[in-house]
Amino acid sequence: MSAITELALQAAPAGPARGYWATVGRRVVRDKVSIACAVILLAIFLSALLAPWLGLADPYHGSMIRRLKPIGTTNYPLGTDELGRDMLARLIYGGRLSLLIGILPVILAFMIGTSLGLIAGYVGGKVNTAIMRTIDVFYAFPSVLLAIAISGALGAGITNSIVSLTVVFMPQITRVAESVTTGVRNMDFVEAARASGADAFTIMRVHMLGNVLGPIFVYATGLISVSMILAAGLSFLGLGTKPPEPEWGLMLNTLRTAIYVNPWVAALPGAMIFAVSICFNLLSDGMRSAMDIRN
Amino acid sequence: MSEIIEPIDKLEPIEDIGGVAQPLLRVDGLTKHFPVRGAWFGAAKTVRAVDDVSFSIAKGETVGIVGESGCGKSTTARLLMHLMPRNAGDIIYDGRQVGRELSLRELRRGMQMVFQDSYASLNPRLTIEESIAFGPKVHGMADAASRHLARELLGKVGLRPENFANRYPHEISGGQRQRVNIARALALSPRLVILDEAVSALDKSVEAQVLNLLVDLKREFGLTYLFISHDLNVVRYISDRVLVMYLGEVVELGPVDSVWDQPAHPYTQALLAAMPSSDPDNRTQVPPISGDPPNPIDPPAGCRFHTRCPFAEPLCGGATPKLTELDGLGHQAACYMAIPGSGHSRAPAARDLHSEAPALS
Amino acid sequence: MSNLVEVNNLNIRFTGERTVHAVNNLSLTLGEGEVLGLLGESGSGKSVTLRALMRLLPKKRTQISGTVRVLGRDVLALDDDALSAFRGQTVSMIFQEPALALDPVYTIGRQIAETVMRHEGKSQHDATARALEMLEVVRIPSAKRRLDAYPHEMSGGMRQRAMIALALACKPKILLADEPTTALDATVQIQILLLLRELQREFGMSVIFVTHDIGVAIEICDRVAVMYAGQIIEQGSLREIVRTPLHPYAKGLLASTVHGAKRGARLETIPGTPPSLDQAPSACSFAPRCAFAQPRCTAALPPDVQVGPNRSARCILVDPATAGA
Known part of the structure; x- marks a missing residue:
């Protein structure tokens, strides 16, 4: 003991201790584009969630005499659709289904894909080969075709389109998760954890998960925009939601005929899809650069 | 972890079994070959990373391993830690064969390792305290107790726990990180610590600090070190005995002073001569050997050094020379020039200087 | 000059x-x-x-x-x-990692020849001859064969020699x-x-x-x-x-x-760690770690004391009178 105490204790680094995620958070907050996107997304989310309490018109109630009113009509700030229903109400209510079938598949795929990728990457060997080659089979099909094929086989419906989109995104996330895991697995701190006698599950939980989740999460966020578009596409083709449900893809389809009469109103659902997907994309980019912290 | 139900507050140190006379670690015939795929349709090749390596480490001793890249010193460390499977060889810890009388889990309590890259060997998402406390928790220690232990160890390695415990690895310097790694290795109260190039990446002035710390800790905890490095000065400073490795084989071993003062193997001689001079008026004039160390894929037959050796004779390309005792004090070399009556023109005559050295059959 | x-x-x-x-x-x-x-x-x-x-x-x-x-x-x-x-x-430069400084998709000979052609306007033939000469200068064995080697085909030492050959190809001052x-x-x-x-x-x-x-x-x-x-x-x-x-x-x-150093003897160390450099130094940067620090060390930047021809030290304790001791 005496020999050690003679050694002057080392001075601490300056500044408060800050964890990785706190640093990432600070960097994201400083990025104006990311913040703007987050605010827009939050607004869309909240309005969709709180739609019944916003005092909107009934999105299902139409009237033949006020069909296809232009944007700016009194009482119908965003006009009406081909059945005379209030567009504002339908767009906000539509967000509920559109966001659900756009985001839920990515969340499900994220959970399944991360688990599979983590196992494949950490265990390696034959397990890796088995998982990754199976994944490759899915990869062989273009994602749009695969989504349509699965949805078509399962039949139209919200649940089925969520299932089909999950199947479409799961392989992509698995592949990313596997490559990130393989990279982390070869780091010395994982070796050190093994050398301390920890079992594979503990190592994956304590040491791997925290290091692989970030990049996979960023990738998955980027997928949401694709998912939104694919979900809208499925509805557009009649494989997703059924009329008269408000859903952006479906609305785009039914308003298609009105494109010459009232193009601005017809474009509104498309604009929503565009806005949400670009916001998710920019947010994902912002997070990616915020997470890229070099020592 | 399922077999441990009650969290404990203290890890009992691994008990000493065989007494002082029994080596803490005995390694016998350790071998690791990596298959590498040849070119398309080419024959499969083998990297003989570690080939029939045997040595022992006495209790309380520091054994150094020196050699250049590709000589197998780091692979040896990972094999001893059971971080990769081996092709052959026995690892015997305090008289108990690992895998039979001693479980892997127990071995990991008794043997720990510090890696070269101080940054890569700490989880960037965990605080320093969490990193150190991880091992004890795996072995059933309660959370609070393990954190307490982590803070205590931080103090032992010269880092003020109140300032460092909640830091993340990227916030502290390389030397401080390596101290944390040492604390992490000590958290399981091991008796043997493998230091794999543990000071090589540090600046010289920090290296000296960490070496002093290692010496102090060894005394305080009664540790045994296996010290792997390419830096001959550092190895000489810290080791009692040393192994010189070349292309996966031990070419010379013995007490560090006799190896340094009377190197018997021409490779050891070359390594020592290759050290930069410390005297501006006495610079190195001729490189001791030319060329690079050969690729460990399919190394040369016979003595692996014969392709670069200035004294090579036809017999060196034949059978591999065995490690042979030189002075009866544990200095051994695997070179025909050191083996009496081997047939090499520079070899001593059989049974000449060393009467106690057994003649080669 | x-x-x-x-x-x-x-x-x-x-x-x-x-x-x-x-x-x-x-x-x-x-x-x-x-x-x-x-x-x-x-x-x-x-x-x-x-x-x-x-x-x-x-x-x-x-x-x-x-x-x-x-x-x-x-x-x-x-x-x-x-x-x-x-x-x-x-001016030419050689680096710690030749693997990063050499272009992995071109042969060593081609890289050296390109440099010579670009800087000296030599023909391909002359430039290749120079490349060969340079590889011989840096003692790469069987230089002629190595002209067609890619960096990854060479060992670390050979790559470093090749980088030196490349750096010296245009005879920099x-x-x-x-x-x-x-x-x-x-x-x-x-x-x-x-x-x-x-x-x-x-x-x-x-x-x-x-x-x-x-x-x-x-x-x-x-x-x-x-x-x-x-x-x-x-x-x-x-x-x-x-x-x-x-x-x-x-x-x-x-x-x-x-x-x-003697085994077991304590090594001399410099306590502490270097400063973070987020501010320009306004005093002696070493003072916090220095065993001989005095109040005036932290008061102002120490002068660069000229001790002799071509010899100077930035420390107030250095006395120009003791020069050349």
Whole structure:
């Protein structure tokens, strides 16, 4: 003991201790584009969630005499659709289904894909080969075709389109998760954890998960925009939601005929899809650069 | 972890079994070959990373391993830690064969390792305290107790726990990180610590600090070190005995002073001569050997050094020379020039200087 | 004028998320046929200084002030065309990692020949002949065959030789070496050092050699400048620096070497860690770690005390009267 105490204790680094995620958070907050996107997304989310309490018109109630009113009509700030229903109400209510079938598949795929990728990457060997080659089979099909094929086989419906989109995104996330895991697995701190006698599950939980989740999460966020578009596409083709449900893809389809009469109103659902997907994309980019912290 | 139900507050140190006379670690015939795929349709090749390596480490001793890249010193460390499977060889810890009388889990309590890259060997998402406390928790220690232990160890390695415990690895310097790694290795109260190039990446002035710390800790905890490095000065400073490795084989071993003062193997001689001079008026004039160390894929037959050796004779390309005792004090070399009556023109005559050295059959 | 390189009051600041005052008020000269060692630990600013001489620092994030004159020309004012002629022909650089400095998709011979063609306007045939000559100069065995080798087909030592061949292909006046032997094995390092020493004499080049290893500096340098926290804290001839260091940091650095230390005896260390450099130094940067620090050390920047011809130290304790002791 005496020999050690003679050694002057080392001075601490300056500044408060800050964890990785706190640093990432600070960097994201400083990025104006990311913040703007987050605010827009939050607004869309909240309005969709709180739609019944916003005092909107009934999105299902139409009237033949006020069909296809232009944007700016009194009482119908965003006009009406081909059945005379209030567009504002339908767009906000539509967000509920559109966001659900756009985001839920990515969340499900994220959970399944991360688990599979983590196992494949950490265990390696034959397990890796088995998982990754199976994944490759899915990869062989273009994602749009695969989504349509699965949805078509399962039949139209919200649940089925969520299932089909999950199947479409799961392989992509698995592949990313596997490559990130393989990279982390070869780091010395994982070796050190093994050398301390920890079992594979503990190592994956304590040491791997925290290091692989970030990049996979960023990738998955980027997928949401694709998912939104694919979900809208499925509805557009009649494989997703059924009329008269408000859903952006479906609305785009039914308003298609009105494109010459009232193009601005017809474009509104498309604009929503565009806005949400670009916001998710920019947010994902912002997070990616915020997470890229070099020592 | 399922077999441990009650969290404990203290890890009992691994008990000493065989007494002082029994080596803490005995390694016998350790071998690791990596298959590498040849070119398309080419024959499969083998990297003989570690080939029939045997040595022992006495209790309380520091054994150094020196050699250049590709000589197998780091692979040896990972094999001893059971971080990769081996092709052959026995690892015997305090008289108990690992895998039979001693479980892997127990071995990991008794043997720990510090890696070269101080940054890569700490989880960037965990605080320093969490990193150190991880091992004890795996072995059933309660959370609070393990954190307490982590803070205590931080103090032992010269880092003020109140300032460092909640830091993340990227916030502290390389030397401080390596101290944390040492604390992490000590958290399981091991008796043997493998230091794999543990000071090589540090600046010289920090290296000296960490070496002093290692010496102090060894005394305080009664540790045994296996010290792997390419830096001959550092190895000489810290080791009692040393192994010189070349292309996966031990070419010379013995007490560090006799190896340094009377190197018997021409490779050891070359390594020592290759050290930069410390005297501006006495610079190195001729490189001791030319060329690079050969690729460990399919190394040369016979003595692996014969392709670069200035004294090579036809017999060196034949059978591999065995490690042979030189002075009866544990200095051994695997070179025909050191083996009496081997047939090499520079070899001593059989049974000449060393009467106690057994003649080669 | 015999000085090939004259650096005066060089300040380099990296901006961005964090400001780093990497080099502070640095002045140095390099004479004809001289080998100057920049000795320092990581973060001391030695590599940054070297890169500034070739303007290799990222433009956007770097603020440079001061003057850098090479062969009388103001390097900081060179335009892009002049700069690319300057690099390779007047000044050339070798790096720690040849694997990163050499282009993996071209053969060694092609890379050397390209450089010669670009800088000297030689024909393909002549340039290839020069490439072969250069590989022989750096003693690459069976040089003719190696012309067609890709960098990944060579061992570490051979790659380093190839990089030296590439750097010297246009016979530069000045060679900048950034820890070229650090990544090499001991038996290879000494070969490369001796080769560089020999080529320096043969080509009559001036060399600035950046290293953290005193042993390496001893093997190759004529003069040494010791760097700490972005400043040269002491310079002088190799012998003077090794035998009688004046600055407490230089003394500590030389004392903390393990070479020749007795086993079990405590090594001399420099306590503490280097400063963070997020502010320009306004006092002696070493004072917080210095055993001889006095109140006036932290009051103002210590002067660069001229102790003798070509010998100076940045410490108030250094007395010019004891020069040359």
